[in-house]
Amino acid sequence: MAGSWLGLLQEGMRLATNALPAARGEISAGLIDALRDSPRRAGEMPVRAARQAGPYQGDLQLALYLCYELHYRGIAGVSDEWEWNPALLELRGELEARFLGGLRADVEPHEDVGSALDVLLAEPVNGTSLSHFLRDEGELWQLREYAALRSLYHLKEADPEAWAIPRLTGRAKAGLVAVEYDEYGAGRADRIHAKLYADLMADLGLDNRYGHYLEAGTAEMLAVVNLMSLFGLHRSLRGALAGHYATVEVTSSPACRRLAKAMERVGAGPAAVRFYTEHVEADAVHEQLARREIIGGLLEDEPELESDVVFGIDATGWVEDRFGAALLTAWRDGRSSLRVPL
Numbered sequence: 543m544a545g546s547w548l549g550l551l552q553e554g555m556r557l558a559t560n561a562l563p564a565a566r567g568e569i570s571a572g573l574i575d576a577l578r579d580s581p582r583r584a585g586e587m588p589v590r591a592a593r594q595a596g597p598y599q600g601d602l603q604l605a606l607y608l609c610y611e612l613h614y615r616g617i618a619g620v621s622d623e624w625e626w627n628p629a630l631l632e633l634r635g636e637l638e639a640r641f642l643g644g645l646r647a648d649v650e651p652h653e654d655v656g657s658a659l660d661v662l663l664a665e666p667v668n669g670t671s672l673s674h675f676l677r678d679e680g681e682l683w684q685l686r687e688y689a690a691l692r693s694l695y696h697l698k699e700a701d702p703e704a705w706a707i708p709r710l711t712g713r714a715k716a717g718l719v720a721v722e723y724d725e726y727g728a729g730r731a732d733r734i735h736a737k738l739y740a741d742l743m744a745d746l747g748l749d750n751r752y753g754h755y756l757e758a759g760t761a762e763m764l765a766v767v768n769l770m771s772l773f774g775l776h777r778s779l780r781g782a783l784a785g786h787y788a789t790v791e792v793t794s795s796p797a798c799r800r801l802a803k804a805m806e807r808v809g810a811g812p813a814a815v816r817f818y819t820e821h822v823e824a825d826a827v828h829e830q831l832a833r834r835e836i837i838g839g840l841l842e843d844e845p846e847l848e849s850d851v852v853f854g855i856d857a858t859g860w861v862e863d864r865f866g867a868a869l870l871t872a873w874r875d876g877r878s879s880l881r882v883p884l
Contacts, residue, residue: 561617561618561619562574562577562578562608562617562618562620563604563757564757565601565604566600566601566604567591567595567599567600567602568588568591568601569588569591569592569595569601569602569605569633569637570601570604570605571588572586572587572588572591573587573588573605573609573630573633574608576629576630577608577617577620577624578619578620580621581621581623581624581627581630582623584627584629586629587629587630587632587633588605589632589633589636592605592633592636592637592640593636593640595637595640596640596644597640597643597644597645598641598644598761598762598765598864599761600760600761600764602637602640602641603641603761603764603765603768604761604764605633605637606634606637606638606641606764606768607694607756607759607764607767607768609630609633609634609637610634610767610768610771610772610775611753612624612625612630613625613771613775614698614701615698615753638772641765641768641772642772645769645853645857645860645861646853648860649853649856649857649860650856651849651852651853651856652852652855652856653852654848654852655785655837655848655851655852655855658785658851658852658855658856659788659792659833659855661859662788662789662792662793662855662859663792671797671866672688672865672866672869672870673796673797673800673801673804674800675870675873676688676800676801676804677800677801677803677804677807680804680808681808682746682808682809684869684873684879685746685804685805685808685810686746686747686748686884687869687878687879687880687884688869688879689743689746689748690743690748690758690880690884691755691758691759691760691763691865691869691879691880692739693739693748693750693754693755694753694755694756694759694763694764694767695766695767695770696735696736696739697736697739697740697750697752697753698736698752699725699735699736699739700721700722700725700726700735700736702767702770702771702773702774703718703721703722703770703774703783703786703787704722704774705774705775705783706773706774706780706783706784706787707719707722709777709780710780710784710836710839710840711843712839712842712843713835713836713838713839713842714784714835714836714837714838714839714840714843715839716839717832717834717835717836717839718787718835718836720831720835721787721791721828721831721832721836724824724827724828735817735820738813738816738817738820739817741813741816741817742813742814742816742817744813745810745811745812745813745814746810746811746814748884755880757881757882758880758881758882758883758884759881760865760868760879760880760881762861762864762865762868763865765861765865766861766862766865769786769857769858769861770786773786773854779850779854780840780847780850781840781844781847781848781849781850781851781853781854782850782851782853782854782857783854784832784836784837784840784847784851784854785837785850785851785852785853785854785855785856785857785858786855786857786858787832787836787854788829788832788833788836788837788851788854788855789854789855789858789859790832790858791828791829791831791832792832792833793859793862794821794828794829795822795823795826795829798818798819798821798822799818799822801818802815802818802819802822805818837851
């Protein structure tokens with residue numbers, strides 16, 4: 543009986559895992575062709591094309607997303623042996639170098655952690671952010687598009703940050719684990735935040751299978767998720783990961799309050815509202831842990847990482863702003879923000 547139950551669980555995870563999408567250019571086409579085969583028979587990876595790619599273009603971002611997905615739940619029809627394949631890691635390294643290099647060139651850093659956090663803590667009087675728009679005038683179809691795009695992260699919520707746990711010590715480690723414990727439902731599977739988001743999607747009439755909306759995912763949204771994975775997977779970027787986590791938690795509570803009101807206004811359903819109301823209170827606590835314990839503890843142990851923490855804060859805000867601007871531009875033009883229809 544136990545074996546039968548385990549088999550059903552594994553089959554459910556396999557079906558929920560995203561399959562290979564359509565390519566968006568030379569890099570993703572070469573990678574996808576390789577992933578369809580055994581890593582032992584794979585041909586040459588598109589490394590040269592990766593070295594010449596724009597850091598934020600959809601082709602590069604999709605290829606990088608697929609490389610990272612091998613470290614999460616894997617990809618349907620793709621051998622797990624690809625995860626640590628040297629040729630794939632070489633390609634991933636080139637993609638990361640282009641992405642990170644672009645961010646370091648384009649993101650204007652604050653002078654110190656305090657000034658970077660002060661900007662996050664200041665709520666604008668007349669808000670023009672994406673969550674302000676959705677609260678005040680967003681329509682149901684726009685909230686559905688937003689939820690579909692965000693599912694590329696929220697269905698694996700907190701997973702990218704979990705990679706930092708063994709790389710921290712003392713207060714920083716304890717603070718991160720405390721936040722992660724809440725994100726993973728405090729021991730209750732039905733309260734895991736990724737599960738709450740799946741329930742939100744069901745309320746909105748969306749397909750809540752993991753990775754289902756990858757084809758619809760824009761380059762801007764892929765960059766948001768890839769940034770988390772990049773910071774999480776590299777020990778050398780643990781300071782940036784701490785800054786990223788603080789940014790998410792500091793900005794989450796007020797944004798989630800607005801999004802809960804948006805869901806209520808359009809009659810989205812109780813699960814859709816619950817996901818955001820759950821985050822309003824929880825993330826207010828998480829904000830304090832992120833600022834005082836994760837960042838404070840890390841810089842107490844390793845003060846030389848302050849510039850990395852600042853970069854993590856500012857880079858996270860920068861990619862989120864790009865994502866929000868892309869959606870608002872599309873919606874104000876009266877068109878869908880997605881690559882393919884829901």
